[in-house]
Amino acid sequence: MAVIAAKHYGAERIIAMSRHPSRQALAKEFGATDIVAERGEEGIARVMELTRGIGAESVLECVGMEQSMQQATRIVRPGGMIGYVGVPHGVTFDGQKMFFAQSGMLGGPAPVRRFLPELLELTLARKIQPGKVFDLVLPIADVAEGYAAMDQRKAIKTLLTLGD
Incomplete structure (x- = not known):
């Protein structure tokens, strides 16, 4: 769903992180331009390589686990934003590192009613x-x-x- 949203709102490059062939295929079908199967330090390095060492402007963290949140905070570029929709489970992060990295973070329950009319219209029109x-x-x-x-x-x- 994050790939659908990114594509719909105009992202030119969408990097999806997945190790599972069925999810990778669906991400590509929905508009992902790149798939990163690596995790941890290797995954971070791969995203940084794909973004020429700059990092991603926008990062969506949809898992809610410590490792995925750490990856998100390490691949966002300075001035970038992390949006998280995965309910955090045992997640900690260093606020001082985020402060000096000049990145932001915003998350919480999705305001479904705000987006539902547009999503229904797009779905019924077979645009998504x-x-x-x-x-x-x-x-x-x-x-x-x-x-x-x-x-x-x-x-x-x-x-x-x-x-x-």
Whole structure:
């Protein structure tokens, strides 16, 4: 969804970080120009190489884990912004480093009602196809299996059905 949003709002270059072939393929289909499979120091180095040592102007952190937040703070360029939508789990960061790096950070629950009318219009007009993230369909009784499949990266997202 971050790739769809970046593309929709005019990003010319979109670097998606993913190690999973199904997510990589979908990111490319949605408009990612580059895929970085590396993590940690290697991932940071790869993004910096792709941005000629400058870093990314805008970074979306969508995981909420310590490693992904550390990567985000290290790949954003001076004067850039990090937006986070992943609920932070045990995340810490050095405010002084961010201060001297001249980067900003903003996050919180998505204001869905603000964006819903435009997203529905874009979806109904087939300008975006966010439903492609659902690659596993299960009855609601199997919700635990759906979460496990997403956690184990066997599914991108699980669509739960109420009927047969």
